[in-house]
Amino acid sequence: MDAIVVKNLTKYYDGFLAVDHISFSVKWGELFGFLGPNGAGKTTTVKMLCGLTRISEGDAYVAGYSPLRELKLVKKVIGLVPDVSNLYPELTCWENLIFAGEMYGIKKEELVNRAYELLKLFDLMDKKDSKFKQLSKGQKRKLTMAAALVHKPKILFLDEPTIGLDVRSRRAVWSMIRELNENGLTIFLTTHNIHEAFNLCERIMVINKGKIIAAGSPTELKRRFSGSEVLEVSFTGEISIEEISQIPGVIKASRSGGSFKLVVSDPISVIEELVEKARSRRISLNYVNLRGADAEEVFLKIIGEEHA
Amino acid sequence: MLDEIRGAFYIAKKDLKEYYFKPPTISWGIAFPLVFALAFLLRGWEKDWLAPGLLTLSLFFGSTSMSAASIVFERRMESFERLLLFPISYLGVAFGKALSSFFFGLLSSTATVAIIWLFLSIPPHNMMLLMLCIVGSALQFSSMGILLSFAVKDPAQAMTIFNSIRFPMMFLSNIIIPVSKLPHYLSWVSLAIPLTYSVEAIRYALIGSYDIIPPQISIPVTFISFFAFLYLAAIMIKRTIP
Ligand SMILES: Nc1ncnc2c1ncn2[C@@H]1O[C@H](COP(=O)(O)OP(=O)(O)OP(=O)(O)O)[C@@H](O)[C@H]1O
Ligand SMILES: [Mg+2]
Numbered sequence: 001m002d003a004i005v006v007k008n009l010t011k012y013y014d015g016f017l018a019v020d021h022i023s024f025s026v027k028w029g030e031l032f033g034f035l036g037p038n039g040a041g042k043t044t045t046v047k048m049l050c051g052l053t054r055i056s057e058g059d060a061y062v063a064g065y066s067p068l069r070e071l072k073l074v075k076k077v078i079g080l081v082p083d084v085s086n087l088y089p090e091l092t093c094w095e096n097l098i099f100a101g102e103m104y105g106i107k108k109e110e111l112v113n114r115a116y117e118l119l120k121l122f123d124l125m126d127k128k129d130s131k132f133k134q135l136s137k138g139q140k141r142k143l144t145m146a147a148a149l150v151h152k153p154k155i156l157f158l159d160e161p162t163i164g165l166d167v168r169s170r171r172a173v174w175s176m177i178r179e180l181n182e183n184g185l186t187i188f189l190t191t192h193n194i195h196e197a198f199n200l201c202e203r204i205m206v207i208n209k210g211k212i213i214a215a216g217s218p219t220e221l222k223r224r225f226s227g228s229e230v231l232e233v234s235f236t237g238e239i240s241i242e243e244i245s246q247i248p249g250v251i252k253a254s255r256s257g258g259s260f261k262l263v264v265s266d267p268i269s270v271i272e273e274l275v276e277k278a279r280s281r282r283i284s285l286n287y288v289n290l291r292g293a294d295a296e297e298v299f300l301k302i303i304g305e306e307h308a
Numbered sequence: 309m310l311d312e313i314r315g316a317f318y319i320a321k322k323d324l325k326e327y328y329f330k331p332p333t334i335s336w337g338i339a340f341p342l343v344f345a346l347a348f349l350l351r352g353w354e355k356d357w358l359a360p361g362l363l364t365l366s367l368f369f370g371s372t373s374m375s376a377a378s379i380v381f382e383r384r385m386e387s388f389e390r391l392l393l394f395p396i397s398y399l400g401v402a403f404g405k406a407l408s409s410f411f412f413g414l415l416s417s418t419a420t421v422a423i424i425w426l427f428l429s430i431p432p433h434n435m436m437l438l439m440l441c442i443v444g445s446a447l448q449f450s451s452m453g454i455l456l457s458f459a460v461k462d463p464a465q466a467m468t469i470f471n472s473i474r475f476p477m478m479f480l481s482n483i484i485i486p487v488s489k490l491p492h493y494l495s496w497v498s499l500a501i502p503l504t505y506s507v508e509a510i511r512y513a514l515i516g517s518y519d520i521i522p523p524q525i526s527i528p529v530t531f532i533s534f535f536a537f538l539y540l541a542a543i544m545i546k547r548t549i550p
Contacts, residue, residue, distance in 0.1 A: 013550060052389055053550050075395040086387040090326040102318040103394040105311060 001064050003028045003155055003186040004049065008058035011044050011210075018044045020210035021058065026188060031181040033201030034190040035299070041210040042190035043083055046157050049188075050080050063154050076104070079148035083159040083190075085140035089133035093124055093143050096132055097150055104151035111150070118146040122176065138169030145176065156180065158189040162196060174200055194299040198222075206299075229267050231290050233274060234259035237283030247273045252300070259287060263300075312400040319391065319404025324411060327378045340369055342419055360511035361483035364445060366420035368503060371413025371446050372453035372474065373467075375405060379457035380466040383548070392549070402454060402541040406534075409450030414442070433516035437523075441513045444530035445506035451537035452502060458544040477503050486519045495520075505529040 004026040011019040019041040026032040036042050047053035049062050051071040059066060065073040087096045097118060101111040119125045122142040127135060135143060141161065148156060161177065162170040177200060181187050191197050197204050198218040206214040206221075214221060244260055245253045249270045252263040264270045267290050278284050344365060382388040391401045432438045456473060460466045479485065480494065481503035487495050498504050509526040512518045518526070 050393060051549075052392060072395045072397075075393060080393055082386070082389065084386050086385060086390060088322065088326050088387060089385070090330075091322070095322075095325065099318065099322045100390075100394075103315055103391075103396065105314070 001061060002026060003030070003063060004032075004188060005061040006045075006049070006058070007060065009045065009048060009055065009060055010057035011041070011048060011053065012056045018210055019048070022207070022210075022212050023058075024205055024212065024215070026186065028186055029181075029184055031177070031187045031200060031202050032189065033197040033204040034188065034207060035192070035194065035197040035204050036190075036207035037192055039209075040192075040207045042192075042207060043159055045207070046080070046159050046188070046190060049074075050078060050157060051075065052080075076151070077154045078157060079151070079153035079155070080157045081141075081145050081148045081159060081161060083163060085137075085144040087132045087140070087144055087147055090131060092129050092131055093119065093135070094128045096143065097147055100147040101150040106151060114150055114152075118149060122146045123172075138165050138172070141165060141169070141173060142176070145173075149180075153185075155186045155188065158187060160191055161189060162191075162193070170196075229264055229290055231262040231264050231267055231270060232259055232287070233262070233285055233289075234287040235278055235283050236286050237278075237281060239277065239281060239283070243277065244274070247277075249273075312396060312403070315394065315396040315400050316404035316407055319401065320407035320411060323374070323378050323405065323408030327374060327381075327408075328412065330377045330381075342366070342423075346423070356515050357486070360507060360514045362420055362423075363417065363442075363514070364503070364507040364510050365478065365483055366417040367413050367442065367446050367506075368449050368478070369474065370416030371409045371449035372456070372470065374409040374412040375450060375453035375457050376460070376466045376470045378408065379405060379454060380460050383457075388548075392545075397542070398545040399538065399542040401545055402451070402538050405454050406447065406450040406538060406541070409453055410446045413446040413450060417442075417446075432514050434513050437527075438510070438513035441506070441509040441527060441530070444527060444534065445510060447534040448502055448506055448530045448537070451534050451541060454541045455537050455544060458541070458548065477501050480504075481507055482519050483507050488520055502529075502533045505533070 002025040004024075006025065007023050008021045009019060009023070010017070010021050022045070034042050034045065044053055048055045049060055049067055051067045051074060055068055059068060062074045063077045065077075067074050088099070091099065094115060097115040098111060101114060106114065119128055122145065124139060124143060124146070127139060127143075132140065132143065145158070145161070158177065162173050165173065174196070177187060177189070189197075189201060198221075201218065203217055204215065204221060205212055214224070216224065241253055241255050241260065244250060244262065247270055249264050249266040250262050251265060254261050262270065271288065275285060344362070379388065382391075391404075392398075396404075453470075456470060457466070460469050480490075480498050481487075481501045482498065483503065487498045487504065490498060505521060505526040508518050508521040509523055509530055512523040512526070521529075
């Protein structure tokens with residue numbers, strides 16, 4: 001059986017449908033990306049798989065065990081790094097790791113070795129006796145990851161692993177994630193950052209409003225959704241965004257300052273139409289720029305909405 | 309089973325490390341009962357009546373302050389979820405949290421015990437029984453504290469809410485005023501308060517007499533209520549899962 005198998009998994013929060021009958025599976029050894037905008041249902045899905053949120057409908061198998069019926073077995077073989085770095089602030093890095101290990105019943109000697117190993121791996125040896133609350137954001141994130149690995153889980157859930165980190169820390173965390181995965185760990189990663197997903201994951205599933213709307217490798221997704229181009233235009237006079245949106249071939253139109261940004265499928269005919277509209281108003285185009293859509297715009301196209 | 313108990317002890321150890329020196333645990337858990345004890349001593353109350361009350365009181369405030377600090381704080385920081393991720397049952401988590409409060413209650417009441425010893429010089433009526441009653445009461449209070457912590461949403465108000473429950477309990481149990489001297493309708497309220505039983509148990513073990521509840525009832529009640537509160541706390545923990 002695959003590492004994670006999800007069948008019609010559904011979550012209602014008091015009638016609000018947060019995750020809507022999703023099904024997918026993750027293979028052993030895979031670095032799987034779960035991509036979606038804020039509120040899409042990523043955290044809810046992860047929490048259902050880890051037993052931190054009740055499953056409303058459907059079922060799942062994590063490492064072959066069902067979180068509904070064999071939660072304790074699931075908990076033994078998974079590690080979760082939640083979206084907040086929630087270790088104990090008053091405990092030192094060392095004490096935090098030891099406590100996590102104790103709770104999994106790891107023998108003292110083995111645990112001490114493991115804790116040293118993890119501190120070295122995450123480059124936190126010099127912070128061994130610092131309290132968790134004294135660490136920087138990036139260091140907190142890394143220690144939270146380390147604590148999820150003390151018991152050598154088979155599957156690691158990473159919920160927004162690089163949220164709030166600067167470029168350098170983010171890259172450090174990315175290379176850690178790659179290294180863990182290369183050593184055979186199955187990783188389920190959620191992110192709202194398309195670059196993170198495209199950079200890191202072998203396979204990506206896109207979720208929006210609780211529904212899976214696309215899945216595939218980064219290259220497949222890019223190919224599938226990159227048919228569009230971005231056209232930036234501005235005019236010498238007034239023209240409304242509603243009118244521009246109605247032009248055939250315009251997928252998305254947004255306004256920034258005096259110019260319009262249009263995601264278009266057929267740029268030539270759209271430009272012709274724009275020129276036509278301008279002429280009928282006795283104004284003219286004074287700026288035109290056409291370029292291929294970047295990863296971010298591909299993502300926005302997939303989820304079908306514009307986050308200005 | 310053994311795994312669960314071991315896990316609970318690790319939780320307790322972690323809690324003690326983390327919260328022992330938090331201001332609310334110190335002020336409400338140690339300082340307050342101490343000041344209270346001194347205030348009563350200075351006013352010269354009848355010592356046979358007062359000693360068991362003060363001992364129970366310090367156990368009560370000590371064992372409940374710790375859970376207020378730890379659970380309410382951890383729930384806000386979202387680190388309480390960590391405990392639910394370990395392979396331990398909800399009952400195990402509740403027991404771990406109760407244990408840390410229990411140990412803290414025992415530790416914090418030593419100061420009060422010393423005072424009783426020094427100033428009141430009361431030799432315990434039955435030492436073994438007294439220890440049993442202290443253990444039973446501290447367990448009862450700590451599990452009650454845990455239960456209460458789940459009712460508190462805003463950590464800033466945790467102590468206010470705790471005290472708005474603890475103080476009435478303190479006055480309605482027979483720590484200060486004997487139940488036998490309360491108006492009839494209030495004595496019924498008093499019998500519904502767990503504290504009444506623990507103070508009666510401790511009173512008997514310390515001075516060999518009681519107000520209205522005989523030790524054959526009061527002592528078992530402290531232990532039974534501990535198990536009941538613990539079980540309810542486990543249900544509350546389960547209910548925090550959305
Ligand atoms: N405990 C809860 N009670 C009620 N509604 C909730 C709860 N947790 C999440 N939701 C709702 O469920 C939806 C999905 O939330 P979720 O946290 O899973 O999103 P997400 O994809 O992780 O978003 P983000 O990128 O912001 O972390 C949101 O609309 C959210 O408001
Ligand atoms: Mg989330």
